Amino acid sequence: MDKDEILRIVSKLFKEKGFYNTSISEISEKVGLKGGSLYYHIKSKEDVLFSICEHAINGLLSKLETIVNTDAAPDVKLKKIIENHVDYFTKNLYETSVFLIETKALRDKYQKSYKSKRDQFELHVRNVLQEGMKKGVFRRADVKLLSxxxxxxxxxxxxxxxxxxxxxxxxxxxxxxxxxFSGIEKR
Amino acid sequence: MDKDEILRIVSKLFKEKGFYNTSISEISEKVGLKGGSLYYHIKSKEDVLFSICEHAINGLLSKLETIVNTDAAPDVKLKKIIENHVDYFTKNLYETSVFLIETKALRDKYQKSYKSKRDQFELHVRNVLQEGMKKGVFRRADVKLLSxxxxxxxxxxxxxxxxxxxxxxxxxxxxxxxxxFSGIEKR
Known part of the structure; x- marks a missing residue:
């Protein structure tokens, strides 16, 4: 079993039971490793929580950056951002759930790293919205609220x-x- | 200090630190009560978590039911539902946050009561969307996904x-x- 598989199994436990309700012994049982072999992969519950969050935000962010760093029109970019988000979430449901819901359990220095990436992510989305408003493809609105x-x-x-x-x-x-893009009103 | 005030103070702690990272002694300190006087209001952390969730969902649901039980057109109802949601969340931020994010800490029987009310809430919203589609004011879409x-x-x-x-x-x-209602596209 490699690190990615272990992270996925632990993510599923964290999503279903929450970080605090998951014990090291349950992790040991589900992963099928104990003692030194488990410790080789997982130093502590918090350590694995941080790895899951890092893994999820890095994956999502790198895909987003590939999209925004093209010359595509802002509406095309936004469509791709939405598609990427849905695809990433459906393929990595447990990890993304943990990274959005369970981060309160992280210590300050971990929180900081996580939050700075989340802010970067939001900023990219806002830039696309802003660009679309400037070019007249999106209607004017408060960019932050819209994002x-x-x-x-x-x-x-x-x-x-x-x-x-x-x-x-x-x-x-x-x-x-x-x-x-079009809202719910029938036209 | 009455029960509502206590719930609000504890909600703020739960939102900021999470349920598990909040200790009874911190609650005691913030609420300004200890021993028997605190116990009079709060039997356990889980007890107060459940009270917060119940309070929040009951408040939101009763306002929603007032809206859906009128003869207003579906688009008018939906506008009011959105307004009600925003108002309730801005006025009861800590409680609503706890009731949406921290419920994993509740035991099964509490979860059940909470989930049945949440389902009721969602059903009301779906009925309004459905009605709007039937009457041709909303475009046809998957009602559940839209909600x-x-x-x-x-x-x-x-x-x-x-x-x-x-x-x-x-x-x-x-x-x-x-x-x-209108999406982000400029027309």
Missing amino acids: FAILGALNWMVIWYNPEGEWGADKIRKEFTKLI | FAILGALNWMVIWYNPEGEWGADKIRKEFTKLI
Whole structure:
């Protein structure tokens, strides 16, 4: 078993039971390692929590940066950002859930690293919105509030998304893109 | 100090530090009560967590039911639902945050009561969306996914809303209503 697999198993435990309700002995049991072999991969619960958060935010951020660092029009970029978010969340549900919901358990220096990446992420999204408003493809609005509304709609997936549920990533992407771009009013 | 005030103080602690990182002695200190006087109001940390969640969901749900039980048109109802949500969240930030983020710490029977009310809430919202689609004021879409997107955008306020921040409830209401109804595209 490699580190990624271990992180995924622990993420699932953290998402389902919460960080504090998951014991090292449960981790040991699910991962199938104990004593020194477990310690080789996991120094402490907090250590693995931090690894999960880092892994999730780094993956999401690097994909976002690939999108924003192109010459595409802002509406094309935003569509790709939404698609990327939905895809990443459906493929990495446990990790993203832990990184959005369980970070309060991290100590200050870990919080700092995590928050600076989250801020970077939000800034990229805001720049795309800003650019779209300047170019007249998006209507004028408070950029920060708009980014919170869009990211909120997307991030809330960690609460309701069920990998065995009724919708695949395709359907979610389509409906969310439509809502964000065109709203719900019939015209 | 009455029960509501105590719940508010404890909610603030839970929101800022998380349920597990808040100790009974911190609660005692902030509330200004100890021993028997504290125990009179708070039997256990879990007991107060449950009271906070119940209080928050009951308040939000009863306001929602007042809105949906009128003869107003579905778009008018949805506008009011959004306004109510923003108002309730800005006025009861700590309680709503705890009730959305910290419920994993509740035992099964408490979870059950909480989840059934949350489901009721979502059902009311879906009925309004459904009615709007039937009457042709909202475009056709997957009602459940749409309700998750709308409630996600609103619920995410518990993560970013700052009572001392740059926007009041008025501004947030306006921007969120506009986004949900008309989307971001300029026409």
